[in-house]
Amino acid sequence: GDSVTQMEGPVTLSEEAFLTINCTYTATGYPSLFWYVQYPGEGLQLLLKATKADDKGSNKGFEATYRKETTSFHLEKGSVQVSDSAVYFCALTPRANSKLTFGKGITLSVRP
Amino acid sequence: NAGVTQTPKFQVLKTGQSMTLQCAQDMNHEYMSWYRQDPGMGLRLIHYSVGAGITDQGEVPNGYNVSRSTTEDFPLRLLSAAPSQTSVYFCASSLLWDTEAFFGQGTRLTVV
Numbered sequence: 001g002d003s004v005t006q007m008e009g010p011v012t013l014s015e016e017a018f019l020t021i022n023c024t025y026t027a028t029g030y031p032s033l034f035w036y037v038q039y040p041g042e043g044l045q046l047l048l049k050a051t052k053a054d055d056k057g058s059n060k061g062f063e064a065t066y067r068k069e070t071t072s073f074h075l076e077k078g079s080v081q082v083s084d085s086a087v088y089f090c091a092l093t094p095r096a097n098s099k100l101t102f103g104k105g106i107t108l109s110v111r112p
Numbered sequence: 113n114a115g116v117t118q119t120p121k122f123q124v125l126k127t128g129q130s131m132t133l134q135c136a137q138d139m140n141h142e143y144m145s146w147y148r149q150d151p152g153m154g155l156r157l158i159h160y161s162v163g164a165g166i167t168d169q170g171e172v173p174n175g176y177n178v179s180r181s182t183t184e185d186f187p188l189r190l191l192s193a194a195p196s197q198t199s200v201y202f203c204a205s206s207l208l209w210d211t212e213a214f215f216g217q218g219t220r221l222t223v224v
Binding site: 032042043049093095098100104 | 116143145147152153154155156157160162168170171202204206209210212213215216217218
């Protein structure tokens with residue numbers, strides 16, 4: 001079945017450090033790919049998305065590129081801030097069944 | 113804009129009791145889903161719906177029922193609560209299969 005695998009966490013970085021969070025997926029066909037973020041005590045909200053191969057999603061300084069050849073959608077940010085501390089989820093929706101499937105999430109803590 | 117509204121925010125149940133978690137959206141979205149969030153497990157899909165009158169099972173449907181009589185509402189019923197159903201539950205809706213999912217604030221359920 002369809003699945004998303006995220007790197008193990010948690011991740012702790014100093015402010016202004018470079019961030020990479022790995023995400024790989026298994027799906028039939030061409031799913032849409034997403035990154036969602038969950039701030040403490042809140043529901044999830046969309047951070048960025050990509051709907052076809054080689055698309056780059058970007059928002060708030062975060063970027064991720066849809067790589068079909070490596071079935072990956074890694075999240076990057078050049079300089080993290082304390083306010084980026086949250087849980088980050090990689091997710092996909094296959095065209096065939098519309099089920100939004102999430103990875104396990106990773107907690108990012110950014111210290112001043 | 114109310115978005116996705118979940119009630120209640122907190123609930124404590126005794127083993128064997130039944131209850132309904134409410135979810136309503138005012139965005140005229142066709143797609144609605146229920147997830148549970150447990151530590152280290154990410155978000156797991158319980159049930160989802162692609163339109164009024166249409167529902168299907170997700171990854172962890174046992175012990176839960178849903179119905180979708182209107183576009184706006186998608187209640188989740190716990191038939192006979194068990195301690196294993198202690199979790200945070202999120203409802204989500206989206207316009208299309210590959211568009212942004214909007215999440216409610218969550219319901220924290222404890223079964224004792």
